[in-house]
Amino acid sequence: MSDYLPISFEDRMGLVEFRVGERAHIGVDGDSCGGCSTKACVVACPANLFVPTSDGGILFNYEQCFECGTCYMVCNTEGAITWTYPDGGHGVVFRRS
Template identity: 30%
Template sequence: MGEDLPEVYIDDILMSLKYYIDEHDAHLQLIEPDVCISCENKDCTYFCPVGAYRQQEDGRVLIAYQSCIECGSCRVMCPHNNVLWKFPRGGFGVAYKFG
């Protein structure tokens, strides 16, 4: 009856994004880094689609905010409400491609 939809892969979509990184103002931070050490599951390391959160051997979590695609899943999924996420300053952040 209708046409088959084309296959779409998330990796292809992520590769099409343009980033304008603000090296002077991180839009993504941990409110209290020590909270992450005691966090059992480290949900942020699983839910971030670009892997911006990485657990270190000592239990600390580091953020590569430069790779953030501004989806907001980290601030929603953190069970401790420990993620400070703000919109990047004007002219910075992700430029999404429509179509």
């Protein structure tokens, strides 16, 4: 039996606050992604921030990032993802409600 409440992705995201910084703390190199056959980041990112495009590329938006590091761990193309934490005072703020 699961201990998790039946809550939708949208409702779950609504429980999280993001203090969005001006600098993108994660960069994705579109040229590297074009040759990637797995697109592992798409299924691995818990915030659904990687979206495959019809031409084989990737759209990425850093603004609702949980800073979990999963995308960096699963990507097997060297240099495709540049990962840093957001600047001080910015980024995800987890809260209970």
